[in-house]
Amino acid sequence: MRTVLYPGSFDPLTNGHLDLIERACRLFDHVIVGVAVNAEKHPPFFSRKERMKLIAESCQHLPNVEVVSFQGLLVDAIAEYEANAILRGLRAFSDFEYELQMALMNRSLSEECETIFLMPTPNNSFVSSSIVKEVALLHGDFVQYVPEAIACAMRKKLKRMEK
Ligand code: PNS
Numbered sequence: 001m002r003t004v005l006y007p008g009s010f011d012p013l014t015n016g017h018l019d020l021i022e023r024a025c026r027l028f029d030h031v032i033v034g035v036a037v038n039a040e041k042h043p044p045f046f047s048r049k050e051r052m053k054l055i056a057e058s059c060q061h062l063p064n065v066e067v068v069s070f071q072g073l074l075v076d077a078i079a080e081y082e083a084n085a086i087l088r089g090l091r092a093f094s095d096f097e098y099e100l101q102m103a104l105m106n107r108s109l110s111e112e113c114e115t116i117f118l119m120p121t122p123n124n125s126f127v128s129s130s131i132v133k134e135v136a137l138l139h140g141d142f143v144q145y146v147p148e149a150i151a152c153a154m155r156k157k158l159k160r161m162e163k
Contacts, residue, residue, distance in 0.1 A: 002029050005081055015144075016124035035067065046157070052067050057149040073109065102115070127145045
């Protein structure tokens with residue numbers, strides 16, 4: 001069984017992320033979406049639990065997806081979940097430098113840790129969690145960039161924040 005782990009902050013999951021998960025589902029038997037508890041990005045828009053629930057809801061149509069969270073090193077999560085590879089998305093040249101550094105660091109930490117890159121459809125190539133959050137917080141139309149379950153939860157959260 002071939003397993004890939006797709007790590008990220010997913011705060012929130014975007015159409016670009018979902019696009020990548022759907023592609024990975026066609027290539028791997030088991031796709032694990034790993035929500036990282038990332039100290040740099042606190043406070044998050046959605047809590048870890050909320051993100052996990054929303055990702056699971058958005059992936060209901062994909063039977064080979066599992067959602068987990070991990071803390072600490074990604075290579076340790078790869079070992080824990082017995083994944084064969086890490087999956088990351090490449091949207092533009094600007095992603096490359098950071099992704100190359102991460103992929104090489106992970107392989108340096110764990111020799112067998114390979115990273116596989118997939119490209120989303122060009123329609124999603126400019127979409128990122130941070131830009132979607134910025135548009136949403138500034139009252140722009142963000143709904144078209146995220147799965148329905150995420151849009152719904154974001155609307156609710158924004159309403160609560162305005163009170
Ligand atoms: O969605 P993001 O924020 O680009 O994801 C980055 C993530 C979570 C994949 C990266 O920060 C990560 O792997 N964090 C775990 C800690 C770790 O292993 N750091 C060293 C890897 S270079």
